Amino acid sequence: MTVLNKPLSGKIAFVTGGSRSIGAAIVRRLASEGASVAFTYVSAQNKAEELVREIQEAGGTALAVRADSANVDAVKGAVAETISVLGAIDIVVNNAGIANVKPYDEVTIEEFDQMAAINFRAVFVAIQAAGPQMKEGGRIINIGSINASWNPIPGNSLYAANKAAVAGLTRGLARDLAPKGVTVNNIQPGPVDTDMNPADGPYASLAKGMISLGRYGKASEIASMVAYLASPEASFITGATINVDGGVVI
Ligand SMILES: NC(=O)c1ccc[n+]([C@@H]2O[C@H](COP(=O)([O-])OP(=O)(O)OC[C@H]3O[C@@H](n4cnc5c(N)ncnc54)[C@H](OP(=O)(O)O)[C@@H]3O)[C@@H](O)[C@H]2O)c1
Numbered sequence: 001m002t003v004l005n006k007p008l009s010g011k012i013a014f015v016t017g018g019s020r021s022i023g024a025a026i027v028r029r030l031a032s033e034g035a036s037v038a039f040t041y042v043s044a045q046n047k048a049e050e051l052v053r054e055i056q057e058a059g060g061t062a063l064a065v066r067a068d069s070a071n072v073d074a075v076k077g078a079v080a081e082t083i084s085v086l087g088a089i090d091i092v093v094n095n096a097g098i099a100n101v102k103p104y105d106e107v108t109i110e111e112f113d114q115m116a117a118i119n120f121r122a123v124f125v126a127i128q129a130a131g132p133q134m135k136e137g138g139r140i141i142n143i144g145s146i147n148a149s150w151n152p153i154p155g156n157s158l159y160a161a162n163k164a165a166v167a168g169l170t171r172g173l174a175r176d177l178a179p180k181g182v183t184v185n186n187i188q189p190g191p192v193d194t195d196m197n198p199a200d201g202p203y204a205s206l207a208k209g210m211i212s213l214g215r216y217g218k219a220s221e222i223a224s225m226v227a228y229l230a231s232p233e234a235s236f237i238t239g240a241t242i243n244v245d246g247g248v249v250i
Contacts, residue, residue: 006034017096190245212247
């Protein structure tokens with residue numbers, strides 16, 4: 001169903017990792033703005049189905065697709081399924097990500113590859129799959145991390161490196177997609193209260209002391225920036241990395 005008179009009415013969005021936490025807040029927010037939203041998940045099937053129901057009950061359209069971002073064919077398949085069920089994609093949000101804090105000398109090559117596959121390669125794969133069919137006004141929004149440039153926690157180097165790679169990819173792809181009128185931007189959240197990084201978790205007191213606003217962010221505060229970048233209001237922003245971090249002291 002198309003919701004009329006909303007900023008994203010008639011738009012089709014594809015969000016990776018939308019079943020929980022920041023991704024679910026993004027899915028909710030884009031749907032509330034009128035977009036039809038497909039999102040991927042890997043394990044939280046119940047939460048994914050609940051979210052679809054919630055959006056449908058509010059009069060919107062949502063589609064949950066099980067697709068492991070570590071698997072290239074699964075990511076391509078999720079993009080293809082979105083296009084075949086909902087139509088051409090206008091908005092891509094690369095949100096799925098994992099963290100694995102561990103001493104650098106204990107990280108296995110399998111863990112290295114898995115982190116790179118999910119946090120970096122899948123971002124490129126989704127854009128490569130969706131980009132060619134995107135039209136003027138299209139929006140690609142990557143969820144990087146402030147850890148690309150701020151690292152108070154030991155054992156986080158691979159995560160930081162992959163998020164820095166996402167920032168570089170964003171700048172490069174902004175050039176590649178500009179001729180089509182499609183923007184590509186990167187949001188770098190600071191610490192946000194989620195399953196990945198709970199506001200009462202092991203890193204919280206260290207992190208809070210370095211956040212100017214003195215608290216963790218909420219998933220909805222990242223979704224607000226996604227909604228802005230997805231909107232027509234953000235038409236002259238591309239290749240940008242925008243920190244949404246409560247004023248982390250770097
Ligand atoms: N929380 C923070 O402090 C923070 C700060 C900066 C950046 N970020 C970034 O923000 C994004 C979301 O983080 P979050 O805190 O919301 O994480 P989270 O609480 O762990 O939620 C992760 C979401 O991504 C999905 N996901 C995980 N691995 C996946 C895979 N292999 N394939 C497909 N989906 C997968 C999960 O699906 P299932 O439910 O099916 O497992 C879930 O929906 C990540 O890119 C993260 O790096 C987070």
